[in-house]
Amino acid sequence: MAEKKLEGAGLRGQVAGHTALSTVGKAGKGLTYRGYAIEELAEKATFEEVAYMLLYGHLPNQSEYDEYSAKLKSYRRLPDELKEVLQRVPKSTHPMDVLRTGSSMLGNLEPEGDFSNQNETADRILAAMPSIITYWYRFSHQGETIETETDHPTMGGQFLSLLTGETGAIGTLRGPLHGGANEAAMETIEKFSSREEANQGIKKMLANKEKIMGFGHAVYSNEDPRNKIVKAWAKKLGELSGDSLLYEVSEEVETVMTEEKDLFANTDFYMASAYHYLGIPTPIFTPLFVIGRTSGWTANVMEQRADNRIIRPSEEYTGPDKSEWVDMADR
Amino acid sequence: MAEKKLEGAGLRGQVAGHTALSTVGKAGKGLTYRGYAIEELAEKATFEEVAYMLLYGHLPNQSEYDEYSAKLKSYRRLPDELKEVLQRVPKSTHPMDVLRTGSSMLGNLEPEGDFSNQNETADRILAAMPSIITYWYRFSHQGETIETETDHPTMGGQFLSLLTGETGAIGTLRGPLHGGANEAAMETIEKFSSREEANQGIKKMLANKEKIMGFGHAVYSNEDPRNKIVKAWAKKLGELSGDSLLYEVSEEVETVMTEEKDLFANTDFYMASAYHYLGIPTPIFTPLFVIGRTSGWTANVMEQRADNRIIRPSEEYTGPDKSEWVDMADR
Numbered sequence: 001m002a003e004k005k006l007e008g009a010g011l012r013g014q015v016a017g018h019t020a021l022s023t024v025g026k027a028g029k030g031l032t033y034r035g036y037a038i039e040e041l042a043e044k045a046t047f048e049e050v051a052y053m054l055l056y057g058h059l060p061n062q063s064e065y066d067e068y069s070a071k072l073k074s075y076r077r078l079p080d081e082l083k084e085v086l087q088r089v090p091k092s093t094h095p096m097d098v099l100r101t102g103s104s105m106l107g108n109l110e111p112e113g114d115f116s117n118q119n120e121t122a123d124r125i126l127a128a129m130p131s132i133i134t135y136w137y138r139f140s141h142q143g144e145t146i147e148t149e150t151d152h153p154t155m156g157g158q159f160l161s162l163l164t165g166e167t168g169a170i171g172t173l174r175g176p177l178h179g180g181a182n183e184a185a186m187e188t189i190e191k192f193s194s195r196e197e198a199n200q201g202i203k204k205m206l207a208n209k210e211k212i213m214g215f216g217h218a219v220y221s222n223e224d225p226r227n228k229i230v231k232a233w234a235k236k237l238g239e240l241s242g243d244s245l246l247y248e249v250s251e252e253v254e255t256v257m258t259e260e261k262d263l264f265a266n267t268d269f270y271m272a273s274a275y276h277y278l279g280i281p282t283p284i285f286t287p288l289f290v291i292g293r294t295s296g297w298t299a300n301v302m303e304q305r306a307d308n309r310i311i312r313p314s315e316e317y318t319g320p321d322k323s324e325w326v327d328m329a330d331r
Numbered sequence: 332m333a334e335k336k337l338e339g340a341g342l343r344g345q346v347a348g349h350t351a352l353s354t355v356g357k358a359g360k361g362l363t364y365r366g367y368a369i370e371e372l373a374e375k376a377t378f379e380e381v382a383y384m385l386l387y388g389h390l391p392n393q394s395e396y397d398e399y400s401a402k403l404k405s406y407r408r409l410p411d412e413l414k415e416v417l418q419r420v421p422k423s424t425h426p427m428d429v430l431r432t433g434s435s436m437l438g439n440l441e442p443e444g445d446f447s448n449q450n451e452t453a454d455r456i457l458a459a460m461p462s463i464i465t466y467w468y469r470f471s472h473q474g475e476t477i478e479t480e481t482d483h484p485t486m487g488g489q490f491l492s493l494l495t496g497e498t499g500a501i502g503t504l505r506g507p508l509h510g511g512a513n514e515a516a517m518e519t520i521e522k523f524s525s526r527e528e529a530n531q532g533i534k535k536m537l538a539n540k541e542k543i544m545g546f547g548h549a550v551y552s553n554e555d556p557r558n559k560i561v562k563a564w565a566k567k568l569g570e571l572s573g574d575s576l577l578y579e580v581s582e583e584v585e586t587v588m589t590e591e592k593d594l595f596a597n598t599d600f601y602m603a604s605a606y607h608y609l610g611i612p613t614p615i616f617t618p619l620f621v622i623g624r625t626s627g628w629t630a631n632v633m634e635q636r637a638d639n640r641i642i643r644p645s646e647e648y649t650g651p652d653k654s655e656w657v658d659m660a661d662r
Contacts, residue, residue, distance in 0.1 A: 010347065010348070010640040010641055010643050011345060011347050011642055011643060012643060012644070012645075013644075013645065014342060014345055014645065015644065015645050015646065016341065016342050016644035016645065016646060017341070017646045017647070018646060018647045018649045019646040019647070019648060019649065019650070020648070020650030021650060022648075022650075023648050032650075032653070032654070034650055034651065034654055035651035035652060036656060037653075040656050041656075044656060044658075049659075059656075059657060059662055060662070061662035062662070065659065081419040081420075084419055085416050085419055085436070088412040088415055088416055088436075089412075089436070089439050090412075090439060092442075093439040093442070097435070097439050098439070101432065101435040101436050104428070104431050104432040104435050105416070105419075105420070105432050107432075108420050108421060108429070108432055109421065111425070111428075218641075218643070309341040310549075311341045311342055311644075312341050312343060313342035313343070313344075313345045313346065313347035313644075314343075314344065314346050314347065315346065315347060315348045315350040316346045316348070316349045316350070317349075317350060317353075317354050318349045318350065319350070319351030319363075319365055319366055320351075320365065321366060322363070322366050322368075323363070323365055323366030323367045325367060325371050325372075325375060325390075326390060327375075328380075328390075328392065328393055328396065329393070331390055331391070331393070
């Protein structure tokens with residue numbers, strides 16, 4: 001089997017498989033999920049509706065939707081053994097590692113069996129993820145053991161109320177910032193207390209060749225189609241909270257980055273302020289991103305299983321042709 | 332970024348990176364680790380010596396070897412929280428999933444920090460893996476909580492004695508077969524109680540188009556260079572145990588497969604009988620394979636980190652160009 005050496009490190013531009021789920025960065029196609037423009041989905045569909053469409057192939061009708069929502073609700077419960085594991089994960093653990101350990105343990109307790117159960121498994125993982133992260137967070141940070149099986153009609157509502165322990169309106173949900181500021185965009189934005197300060201601070205950082213996170217994208221080259229949706233939400237949430245400073249600073253940073261570096265904001269950038277307005281602690285930003293993506297990832301796993309092909313690229317060998325053994329006494 | 336469509340599904344033949352660790356299936360090079368032929372390593376080196384060479388780049392001298400062995404011994408201890416997690420993993424869990432959950436939890440309890448600690452992390456994972464799988468196995472199957480920090484000079488000795496609860500000679504270690512017979516090669520071999528039965532049984536399976544596991548290989552095309560080493564050990568262990576039947580049946584199956592199908596035995600095939608003679612329960616075959624590989628996998632992670640490049644192939648989009656939104660009431 002001859003090895004081909006190709007342009008682009010890390011298999012960039014190489015096709016590993018097929019997907020009918022999403023277009024990412026295809027010129028002229030925008031970003032779509034099964035052909036639906038994300039702008040339209042963001043405006044009209046709930047998260048559960050999009051998840052159903054990704055996982056079952058079509059938009060649900062009312063009875064399918066009601067049934068699916070009820071099913072996801074029933075899957076919010078965590079087994080006792082999983083709770084006991086989460087209680088032993090240290091407070092200092094990165095929340096992404098908590099999701100990794102929690103979903104690994106869930107797989108032990110409720111094994112999938114064979115592929116015929118994959119839709120059940122995907123739904124169970126999807127519904128359990130918010131419970132896993134919030135159960136651990138409240139236990140490790142606040143010493144509370146929470147009941148994850150709530151009556152909130154949506155996953156988003158369940159997640160927010162469990163995380164913050166409050167059930168008020170959005171504007172009241174603003175909570176404290178816990179843990180290490182591991183979300184770099186947030187770290188930058190929260191440094192500044194005015195537009196003017198942000199303007200000068202970013203220019204100074206650029207002059208010092210510091211990297212500003214939340215700009216540019218590995219796949220999108222002109223704009224991130226998600227940005228305008230998230231930006232509009234950040235603005236709205238800032239207004240609802242009665243304190244738009246974080247949004248205004250974000251806008252100023254974006255302006256400077258466009259003017260000075262011709263770089264566009266990616267979806268991470270305004271998510272920082274939007275998530276913050278929702279009361280989500282900074283270390284939980286990435287897990288929340290992951291919870292949303294779980295619906296698409298599991299749908300993608302199903303596609304790969306249908307293809308039933310191990311993805312197995314090679315590595316180019318750069319070591320010695322032959323090494324001579326030397327006995328230990330002679331080393 | 333234009334997508335290239337290439338020969339071979341699953342990125343076969345495409346180069347994802349570089350490695351100086353091992354040649355696998357390169358014509359004319361055989362199988363080598365950093366240039367050393369595996370036949371020579373299998374004859375002359377201990378596991379710890381090979382692991383050191385993979386992870387630190389050269390064969391250890393005596394003092395390096397003594398220090399490394401002592402370090403791996405000190406890393407056999409499991410934190411209490413990890414033991415408590417393993418106690419909650421059901422007996423029915425696949426042992427590979429136990430390793431996944433155990434190493435995930437270990438990472439929470441002892442985070443790597445940054446890449447400068449990667450050698451410590453690799454050594455810790457390597458030494459902890461046998462402790463994780465044996466601790467769980469003895470607890471879930473026999474209700475015993477074992478002490479994993481033993482005085483055995485080698486990882487192999489520690490693993491075998493913890494798993495079987497015995498410290499006798501190899502020939503006495505033969506233990507019962509637990510769990511589902513998930514090692515397909517073993518499943519086939521143990522069906523037969525004589526060479527003649529094996530000969531006829533395999534021919535019948537072939538006539539029925541049943542798949543015989545342990546033959547052929549995805550990368551090697553003419554022979555598996557590991558087979559003759561493992562085969563010689565299976566033979567020796569069979570003789571030591573005083574019951575060579577399993578080995579003889581294996582040999583007969585190999586003969587039939589070569590004559591009838593022109594297929595060669597791969598490393599899995601004689602591992603079944605060799606592991607069985609060592610007293611290893613069938614469900615633990617794959618975890619044991621993994622424990623050995625951990626040294627090479629972690630060395631490979633270090634190479635990829637040095638390259639610092641996300642491996643990011645694409646997928647070809649096969650979904651609809653545009654889907655029209657339909658309101659729920661109209662679905």
